[in-house]
Amino acid sequence: MSAQFPVARPRRLRRTPALRRMVAETRLSPADLVLPMFVKEGIAEPQPVTSMPGVVQHTRDSLRKAAHEAVEAGVGGLILFGIPAVKDGTGSAADDPDGIVQLALRDLSSDLGDSTVIMTDLCLDEYTDHGHCGIVTASGEIDNDATLERYASIAVAQAEAGTAVVGPSGMMDGQVAAIRAALDGAGHPDLPIMAYSVKYASAYYGPFREAAECAPQFGDRSTHQQDPGNADEALREVLLDLDEGADMVMVKPAGAYLDIVRRVRDTVDVPVVAYQVSGEYAMIEAAAEKGWIDRDRTILESLLSIRRAGADIALTYWATEVARRLA
Template identity: 50%
Template sequence: MAYPTVRLRRLRKTAGIRSLVRETVLTVDDFIMPIFVTHGEGIKNPIGSMPGVYHFSLDKLDEEADAIVELGLKSVIVFGVPSEKDEVGSSGYDSNGIVQQAIRRLKARHPELVVIADTCLCQFTDHGHCGMVHVHEVNGQSVGEVDNDASLALLAKTAVAQAEAGADIIAPSNMMDGFVTAIRQGLDEAGYTDVPIMSYSVKYASAFYGPFRDAVHSTPQFGDRKTYQMDPANAREALREAEADVAEGADMLMVKPALAYMDIIRTLKEQYDLPVVAYNVSGEYSMVKAAAMQGWIDERAVVSEMLLGMKRAGADLIITYFAKDMASWLK
C-alpha cells in the first residue's frame, strides 16, 4: 500500500504521539564524565581549548565529584597530569601516582560511583607516546620506535596499580597489539579477576584529539601515532581489532572518536554481543562549544542530536565532556 492510504506523518502529528513511538532515548545512565586530575592544591584551572572543562587538584576533586553525583551521573573516567614524566611513564604505575590518588579519593567519597581508569602511558612519558620507545640508528640518525612487546608489561603493571587503588573498570587506550591479553593476565594474577576491561578496541589516528593532548600535555615529541592507531580510511580493519580484543577477554568494546565513525559503531554493535562504548572526543566537544559561543548554533539541540545519533548507531555508553550538561538538561 502507498499514499494516500499510507500517511507517515500521522505518527508525527503531536509531541505526545512522537514521544510514544520514539525509538531511541537518551538517559543519564548513558554517559561517562571524563575528569582531569593534577598535583597541587586549590587548583581548578580551565583548559583553554575545552571551555567548561578543568584540571582539578585532589582537594578540588571532591567538589567536582559531588556535582557529578548530584546530577545523577553514575560513572567517571580519570585522566592524570603528573608533575614529572620520564621515558617509561613510571608515574603511571606508581601506587601513589596522581591517577591512583584520585581513584582512592573518589571511591572514598562516593563508593557507588563507577570509577574507570584510562590505562595508557602517553600522559606519563616524556616523549608523549603510548608505550616504551626503542631508539636505533638509521643512516646515522637516531630514530625512535614504539616497542610493542616491551610496553605490554608496563601497561599491565599500570592496570594492576589502578585496580589496587580501587578502579572499578580498566580502560586501556594504548592500541598495542596484545594489550588486552597482557592486562587481563596481570589483573588475574594480582587477584582482580572481577575487574572488567573496557577496551579502546577501535581507536583511530584522528585529528579530533588536539584539545585532549593540550589537556594532558601528551603531544608526541617526535613522529606521530599512526604506526599503532588506526587509519581513518579503514573499516574492515576495525573488525579485526575488535575480534582480537574479544578473543583476548575484553568485556566492553570502544570506538574512538565517535562522530565521524558512526558506521564503525554500528558494525561493532551488529557483529558482537558485548557492550559498545563511543568516545565523544575533545575535538568534537570543542567545535560545538566554539560555535555555540559565537551564537551560530543551539548548543543544547545540537549536543542532544549528536549524542542521540551515537546511541542510535549502537552505542550502549558514551564518554562525553557534555555529560554534566546533558544530565542537567535531562533533569
C-alpha cells in the same frame, strides 16, 4: 478516500511532544553517559583548558566536588586521566601507588562507594616526557612488548587503588591479554576491561592533548592507532580484544565514525562504547559561541546519533550537563 490525499500519514505520530516521546525509537538517559575528568598533580586551583570551554584540569579537591555533581545528576560513570608533576621516559608515575590517579581513585572510592562506576584510562602518553603511548627505543620506535609490561603494572596499580573498570587506550598488540593476565594473577579476576579496540589516528584529539599535556614530542601515533580509511580492520581489532578477554569495546572518535559504531554493534554481543572526543566537543562549543548553531539542541542531537548508531555508552565532556537536562 479521495486518491489525491495520502493514506499513510507518518505525521500523525509527530503531532505533540508527548506523542513523539512515546514512539521514539532511540532514547538517551543519564545512565548511558560517562564523564571524562582530568586530575593534575601539584596545582592549587582548577586550570581551565583553553581549547575546551568549561573543561578543567582538576585538583584532587575540585575533582571530588565535580564527581559528586555528576553522580547527583545521574551520570552513569566517570573516567579519570592523570597528569603527573614529573614525567619520564617510562611513565613511572602511572603505576606509582601514590601517583595522582591512584590518589584520586582512593578519594572517589571513599566518597562515592558504589553509587557510580569509576573507570581509569590505562595508557602512558600522559605520563611520559616524550608524549608517546609506550616505551620508545633508541631508534624512536614504540616497543610493543616492553610497553605491555608497563600496561600490566599500571592495571594492577589502578585495581589496587579502587578502579571499577580499566580502559587500555594505547592500541598495542596484545594489550588486553597482558592486562587480563596481570589482573588475574594479582587477585583481580572480576575487574572488567573496557578495551579501546577501535581508536583511529584522528585529527580530532588536539584539545585533549592540551588537557592531558600529552602531545607527542616527535612523530605521531599512526604506527599503532588505526588508519581513518580502514573499516574491516576495526572489526579485526574488536574480535582480537574479545578473544583476549575484553568485557566492553570502544570506538574512538564517535561522530566521524558512526558507521564503525554500527558495524561493531552488529558484530558483537558485549557493550559497545563510543567516545565523543575533545575535537567534537570543541567544534560544537566554538560554533555555538559564534551563534552559528543552537548549542543545546546540537549537543543532544550529537549524542542521540551515537546511541542510534548502536553505542550503549557514550563518553562525553557534557555528561553532567546533559544528565541534568534529561532529568
